[in-house]
Amino acid sequence: MDHFTYKNGRMFAEDVALADIAKQVGTPFYVYSSATLTRHYKVFADALAGLDALVCFAVKANSNQAVIRTLAKLGAGADVVSGGELTRALQAGVKPGNIVFSGVGKSDGEIRMALRAGIKQINVESEPELDRISTIATEMGTVAPVALRVNPDVDAHTHEKISTGKLENKFGIEWTRVHEVYTKAAKLPGIEARGLAMHIGSQLLDLQPFRDAYVRAGDLVAMLRADGLSVEVLDIGGGLGIPYGETDETIAPSPDQYAQVVRDTLSGLDVELVLEPGRMIVGNAGILVSRVVYVKEGATRTFLIVDAGMNDLIRPTLYGAYHAIVPEREPVKGATLIDVDIVGPICETGDTFAKGRRLPHVNAGDLLVMRTAGAYGAVQSSTYNTRALVPEVMVNDSQFAIVRERLEVEDIIALDRLPDWLE
Structure with a gap:
């Protein structure tokens, strides 16, 4: 609507x-319609009622200050993928503790900016990035809250240019290495390993890939905890598709249907969930x-x-x-x-x-x-x-x-x- x-x-x-x-x-x-932005955010957030969940708007979808401020006033956090987006989110009034920083190529300057701002977490995309964050945080005399981004090897069946969850994609750490890298993160100086993150793609019109990815994420959380590792946060990304009015009139899943998948697969994990809708809110x-x-x-x-x-x-x-x-x-x-x-x-x-x-x-x-x-x-x-x-x-x-x-x-x-x- x-x-x-x-x-x-x-x-x-x-x-x-x-x-x-x-x-x-x-x-x-x-x-842009303020009423539509407000309605879409509330519908999505309301679908998650009863869950320990933070909704972080994916700023890459629309980074206009007025859009971000409208959503921030409704309680939204922000998912950012650059220092520029981080600056936009902060200037638009998003609380630092409600900002997550994703992206595969964070520069030293962007890492320092995130640590100085005191954001909620940095989503780590690779082992070299984890090492670099450790070095920078130690030099700054601070501790970086991080979540390891998992590549779950799940095909989202979406356009090849917006698919992010398969092994051939550049995003995240192979799910088979997560235990090894998370164990390392928990011991690194300047690092607080808070949890896991994943995002399998954009414009998903089928809920099954979400279900498959979330089941795998839940298994990883259980495995890490079984070895005495703390997992407090699970960032499950965004990607829920919307109808663009194609002639075949493909109907996108509703937020309620999506939320039911989240409940079915993750509600018993006792973690804080972070969700990163973008297109669904502003498209x-x-x-x-x-x-x-x-x-x-x-x-x-x-x-x-x-x-x-x-x-x-x-x-x-x-x-x-x-x-x-x-x-x-x-x-x-x-x-x-x-x-x-x-x-x-x-x-x-x-x-x-x-x-x-x-x-x-x-x-x-x-x-x-x-x-x-x-x-x-x-x-x-x-x-x-x-x-x-x-x-x-x-x-x-x-x-x-x-x-x-x-x-x-x-x-x-x-x-x-x-x-x-x-x-």
Whole structure:
């Protein structure tokens, strides 16, 4: 469910007309709904009621300060994967004790930043990283709370570029070596081994891989405890998929169904659970609004050329991802539909949002809405082709605010520097 609906023939974000935002902000732009963010977080958190669980929003899905602050005020923690994301989470008001730091390539500076901030834990991805954290923590005269990230060798049956839980993936420590490495961690200076972590992938629409991974995690916890090792925390990651509106209308599992898998497999472990939802919270809470620049009648097809490009929303190009695309003006009931390709202005054939999409007739100047763009949309945007960086807007009932200004071409070029010999 989201709060982007037609009212009197025009699409609104909550109680704000998209056309009104477009007049003030220009196109293209992202819009986030506070009400949708709030609802999705509460539905997910409520599904876990009765469990000792901390919900840490995966900042990589959407790192806008307004988004993080909205969720932090609801009690969310943060899962971060860089020093930049850690800085964003802290500045947005997330409590340090509710932040976990994941990621396979943490630099010395990022490790020191995390230890100085006093975050909840660092999820260790490899034995060399564990050794490095030990050295840095000892040098700083502190103790690093860590959880070992397990690679459970479970196939999430998702896109190859977002699969993280198979042995050939770069993430985590092979599950068969966890006992050995955890035993080592418990003895290392500057290290407090607090538990285990895992994340098997993103956009999972089948709950069985979660079940398989969590059963393996539970077995590992029992094995470690049997040898007298303390395991207080189990970070089970995120990855719960959402419906993007594909024509086959795949239905994603509900948070309640997912939570039941957690209860079935982990409720008796007596550990604090950490969960890292990202897409599930913010995906349907955001849209990308673009304007049709030209309607081009090609030799074999009709192209709608819009002012958004793959630099603004790269998911269709990068993953072959589907986004529902609808006109900002509500189509007349029974309107004739035609097949169109929706493409952007980037000098790449891959700059295509949809092929053969059935839409009612639209004209140059009309607005189109790309749904379910709140996750991995703006965070992956770029200035490719020296295009202005797309702005972000948040609505709250009848109010809206620009929460990231458009980075104009002049601002982008101003970042360049000429060497002395070219002056």
